[in-house]
Amino acid sequence: MRTLTAHEVTTGTALPPSSVELTPTMVISTALATMDFTPVHHDTALARAQGSKDIFLNILTTMGLVERYVTDWAGPAAVIGGINVRLGVPAYAGDRLSFEGTVVSDADGRFTVEVRGRVSLGDHATGTVTLTLPAGRAG
Amino acid sequence: MTREDRIHEELRELAAKQVALGEVRGVPAADPVNVPMIRHWLAAMGDANPVYLDQGLAPPAMAQVWTMQGLRTGARGRSPVDDMMTALDAGGYTGVVATNCEQTYHRYVRVGERLTAATRFTDLAGPKRTALGVGYFATWNITWYVEDDEPVAEMLFRVLKFRPAERPAERPAEPSPEPSRREPYPLRPATNQDTAFFWEGTKRGELRIQSCADCGELRHPPGPLCPRCRSADRTHTLATGTGTLYSYVVHHHPPVPGREAPFVVGVVELPEGVRIVGNVVDCPIEEVTIGMPLRVTYRSMDDRLVLPMWTPGEA
Amino acid sequence: MTRKETGELAQARAAVAGIGATEFSKKSGRSELRLAAEAVLAALDDAGLSPGDVDGMVTYSQDTNQEIAVARETGVGDLTFFSRVEYGGGAACATVAHAAMAVATGMARTVVCYRAFNERSGRRFGRPNAGLTGEPTSQGLEMSWHVPYGLMTPAAWVAMFARRYMHVHGATSEDFGRVAVAMRRHAATNPAAWFHGRPITLAEHQASRWIVEPLHLLDCCQESDGAVALVVTSAERARDLRRSPAVITAAAQGAGAGQMMMTSYYRDDMTGLPEMSVVGGRLWEMSGLSPRDIRTAILYDHFTPFVLAQLEELGFCGRGEAPDFVKDGGIELDGHLPVNPHGGQLGEAYIHGMNGIAEAVRQIRGTAANQLTGVANVLVTAGTGVPTSGLILSAG
Numbered sequence: 087m088r089t090l091t092a093h094e095v096t097t098g099t100a101l102p103p104s105s106v107e108l109t110p111t112m113v114i115s116t117a118l119a120t121m122d123f124t125p126v127h128h129d130t131a132l133a134r135a136q137g138s139k140d141i142f143l144n145i146l147t148t149m150g151l152v153e154r155y156v157t158d159w160a161g162p163a164a165v166i167g168g169i170n171v172r173l174g175v176p177a178y179a180g181d182r183l184s185f186e187g188t189v190v191s192d193a194d195g196r197f198t199v200e201v202r203g204r205v206s207l208g209d210h211a212t213g214t215v216t217l218t219l220p221a222g223r224a225g
Numbered sequence: 226m227t228r229e230d231r232i233h234e235e236l237r238e239l240a241a242k243q244v245a246l247g248e249v250r251g252v253p254a255a256d257p258v259n260v261p262m263i264r265h266w267l268a269a270m271g272d273a274n275p276v277y278l279d280q281g282l283a284p285p286a287m288a289q290v291w292t293m294q295g296l297r298t299g300a301r302g303r304s305p306v307d308d309m310m311t312a313l314d315a316g317g318y319t320g321v322v323a324t325n326c327e328q329t330y331h332r333y334v335r336v337g338e339r340l341t342a343a344t345r346f347t348d349l350a351g352p353k354r355t356a357l358g359v360g361y362f363a364t365w366n367i368t369w370y371v372e373d374d375e376p377v378a379e380m381l382f383r384v385l386k387f388r389p390a391e392r393p394a395e396r397p398a399e400p401s402p403e404p405s406r407r408e409p410y411p412l413r414p415a416t417n418q419d420t421a422f423f424w425e426g427t428k429r430g431e432l433r434i435q436s437c438a439d440c441g442e443l444r445h446p447p448g449p450l451c452p453r454c455r456s457a458d459r460t461h462t463l464a465t466g467t468g469t470l471y472s473y474v475v476h477h478h479p480p481v482p483g484r485e486a487p488f489v490v491g492v493v494e495l496p497e498g499v500r501i502v503g504n505v506v507d508c509p510i511e512e513v514t515i516g517m518p519l520r521v522t523y524r525s526m527d528d529r530l531v532l533p534m535w536t537p538g539e540a
Numbered sequence: 541m542t543r544k545e546t547g548e549l550a551q552a553r554a555a556v557a558g559i560g561a562t563e564f565s566k567k568s569g570r571s572e573l574r575l576a577a578e579a580v581l582a583a584l585d586d587a588g589l590s591p592g593d594v595d596g597m598v599t600y601s602q603d604t605n606q607e608i609a610v611a612r613e614t615g616v617g618d619l620t621f622f623s624r625v626e627y628g629g630g631a632a633c634a635t636v637a638h639a640a641m642a643v644a645t646g647m648a649r650t651v652v653c654y655r656a657f658n659e660r661s662g663r664r665f666g667r668p669n670a671g672l673t674g675e676p677t678s679q680g681l682e683m684s685w686h687v688p689y690g691l692m693t694p695a696a697w698v699a700m701f702a703r704r705y706m707h708v709h710g711a712t713s714e715d716f717g718r719v720a721v722a723m724r725r726h727a728a729t730n731p732a733a734w735f736h737g738r739p740i741t742l743a744e745h746q747a748s749r750w751i752v753e754p755l756h757l758l759d760c761c762q763e764s765d766g767a768v769a770l771v772v773t774s775a776e777r778a779r780d781l782r783r784s785p786a787v788i789t790a791a792a793q794g795a796g797a798g799q800m801m802m803t804s805y806y807r808d809d810m811t812g813l814p815e816m817s818v819v820g821g822r823l824w825e826m827s828g829l830s831p832r833d834i835r836t837a838i839l840y841d842h843f844t845p846f847v848l849a850q851l852e853e854l855g856f857c858g859r860g861e862a863p864d865f866v867k868d869g870g871i872e873l874d875g876h877l878p879v880n881p882h883g884g885q886l887g888e889a890y891i892h893g894m895n896g897i898a899e900a901v902r903q904i905r906g907t908a909a910n911q912l913t914g915v916a917n918v919l920v921t922a923g924t925g926v927p928t929s930g931l932i933l934s935a936g
Contacts, residue, residue, distance in 0.1 A: 106271065116269040120266065121290050150284065150287070169327070170328070173323050246670070413673060446806070471810070474700050477749070477753070487753075
């Protein structure tokens, strides 16, 4: 994997769209990998009894997927400084979570990317990720 | 007072109390940052970024994972958020939906480091009408420290605790925008008969200095007797509102309730001959120096408290 | 005042006959009461006394372990004297002073002084506490002129003095840093110290993060779990016990005019510690000694700037001269006045000053990790920025 350099990125750069299929395995394995054992993330019957359509992604996973979306694009040497997310509709098992993103600010190698993660019900997560990229070769 | 008013008052009081608790530390994570949990997390997320396992670093978004309780019970200290959630449930605000999650990573943590989460309850706002029902927005901050007190990551987390509508909403809509109501400032002064006049003054934009009605001696901080003639007959004079900076500090750590670091606190020498402590504001920190001329300004901290503060003044 | 006029204490001559401590850690895993009991039993064992011999107890007002609770745990029976000393770490040497007074007046024969806490794993003094201004007590009102502005941690209160000291005397952060470097160098060769084997450089001090400017992290003492106890009895009786006594040649408490708790910003020039001058004056009067008679000093070092101020207040150097005194190696083990051979609270542990008194006793006995030669008199101080106390302990 190659890392983008600060030289190659500028305000307005669009990230390639990407999406994740939210299989029950995905929802459950990420919930457990983030140590979140709340039943609505792995117990379908209980989630439905509580008025949800199905089990759904936990927030720690949403943060992880937003991070992954940006580092998949930026490469391994990018350093993530922060992720601010506004949470919207739930991301249920069986749905698809699609990301799109745009670089909205650029200051001395420190970039802000606006990210939007949508499911069939609407926006699941919208927000910004800040990152720094290694300086590019001059010229 | 209606029952609703009472619930509201109780929630507000509890919120002020929880805010005043400041930062409350949890117990250290059960496990240090470790390769198996990182590997499992990367696989579940489908994250192929090699940097983490190659360099022994944890993905930054895992910050909270290290201090999750998991299935262990009783492994976590009580946080200031717990009592607030219990009280909201008791008030009928049983629904919960997270609205904001903002994480800042000071650096990536390394395999072997053990994290401790410290929680600060910062705000309760409401009641607000939302698409989900009437509710309160509760906000708290978590800071993760490694040994030696170094903060490595921080998170602001906000949830809406709501009274579910009669018919559950088909889909939770976007919660209403950031609430604007002012919550009580957590750092309140104690006052008594000897000091109340000062705080009454700041509310009116006056910097009141105790003065002896018998000999005219000025005194700050105030007290019951004149330091020169011991007379208990007191009045006050209004300071001109100018001063010079006698000493100052820049507070960085640890976090202070109701304040955003870094901030400046100074000892200000007044031309009237007394000193007073206050914040230096509206001035870049690197430009603050001993001897700089200052002018008083007044900042309303909540509905009841006005603090005198100091801005750069004319020499 | 001549030595003769200073009263009963010096003539009656009490002594520290036993010292005891738990390990110093960041997480003791035990209750504070258990720590207190362990230290007390260790101190009694050190003195060659049994709990049944104890009839007096003194601790800090801030200690969470009541005397009667410690007595119950350790098997101490009837108590004829118990006392508490106020003002945080300013209580340290005063616990010994109160014990010596009790012994001198016959209130008690064997007094145990102790301090025990989980200050790192339990309630930490450095954490902001909005409750400081909770009640309109005299202290709550005093705090109310500072806490609302976010000036509410010990580091911040001390930093305000430190900035003024720098301004008036031209001192620098490196001058403070040299104190930390010396303490960590001493601790590096003290196996009981938390920072045993971990010295620091001045560059590391300078690179450590800001806590409250002008104080870096490495200007601040550590936070520790642990307990220390001391046994005080008459010097005469102490001579018959297991260890050679550390005679209490002088003991004093001190508060200055216009004194506040940590925030005495409204008096004098804010560069000194007048209360330490009160203590020093009494110690010299009572003992008939002068600074040159002191082989080593245990100076309270919760924050580096106040070590400098103490050197000046106690007369080891002139006003504003402490930075040079330290720079010239004055506080090193081979300096004019070795300070805190155990590494102090910056290096050994923060047991609220009590571990420093134990070090003074070891130096007099000749059993310290960094033992100095020819130790006849040791000066010890307690918490700074608060009403405080001090001791001169002597061989004999």
